[in-house]
Amino acid sequence: MPAPTRIGLFGGTFDPPHVGHLVTAVNVRHALALDLVVLMVANVPWQKAGSRPITPAADRLAMVEAAVADVPGLVAGRAEIDAGGPSYTADTLAFLSSEYPHSTLFTIVGDDAAAGFETWERYTEVAARSQLVVVDRPGDPVVLPDRYPWIHVEVPHLDVSSTDLRARARDGRPLNYLVTDPVLEVIAARGLYAEVV
Numbered sequence: 298m299p300a301p302t303r304i305g306l307f308g309g310t311f312d313p314p315h316v317g318h319l320v321t322a323v324n325v326r327h328a329l330a331l332d333l334v335v336l337m338v339a340n341v342p343w344q345k346a347g348s349r350p351i352t353p354a355a356d357r358l359a360m361v362e363a364a365v366a367d368v369p370g371l372v373a374g375r376a377e378i379d380a381g382g383p384s385y386t387a388d389t390l391a392f393l394s395s396e397y398p399h400s401t402l403f404t405i406v407g408d409d410a411a412a413g414f415e416t417w418e419r420y421t422e423v424a425a426r427s428q429l430v431v432v433d434r435p436g437d438p439v440v441l442p443d444r445y446p447w448i449h450v451e452v453p454h455l456d457v458s459s460t461d462l463r464a465r466a467r468d469g470r471p472l473n474y475l476v477t478d479p480v481l482e483v484i485a486a487r488g489l490y491a492e493v494v
Contacts, residue, residue, distance in 0.1 A: 301400060325432065335372055
């Protein structure tokens with residue numbers, strides 16, 4: 298099997314990964330003819346650290362692996378976990394460049410993250426190492442830094458958030474159809490988010 302030449306980096310906390318993440322990944326892969334989309338699990342998401350308890354990285358990785366196991370062209374990424382410490386996209390892109398030296402890299406972000414792009418650690422490196430992809434959702438567009446050649450990909454809007462899913466789990470409400478069955482199995486097996494899911 299030939300090495301992938303067009304690789305999308307879709308990073309996140311994935312606490313938990315949900316159908317909105319998968320819809321985004323498969324639609325961006327299709328729109329940009331990507332060989333691979335890596336759902337990279339953040340080790341310590343620097344923008345969220347200290348704001349709330351974060352599920353252990355190994356559990357979040359297990360959920361992402363379960364979510365993408367049967368989805369062609371999507372893989373779970375563990376490089377940020379293996380590196381340890383805070384997770385920065387610039388470092389992850391450097392790693393992917395060394396692993397796939399002849400590939401074109403695409404950094405996939407939601408419109409809210411794109412609007413705050415210049416708050417990222419070493420954001421100029423991110424822009425230099427990859428093509429920036431912003432996921433557009435129907436509604437009012439956000440204002441993006443216009444110094445960068447954003448690639449826009451529209452995806453269906455699913456009003457699903459990991460924050461809401463964690464609250465649902467704590468309250469004992471069902472997560473069915475909001476996360477995939479394999480992810481539900483990991484949540485149940487590892488006792489994540491609530492004693493009873």
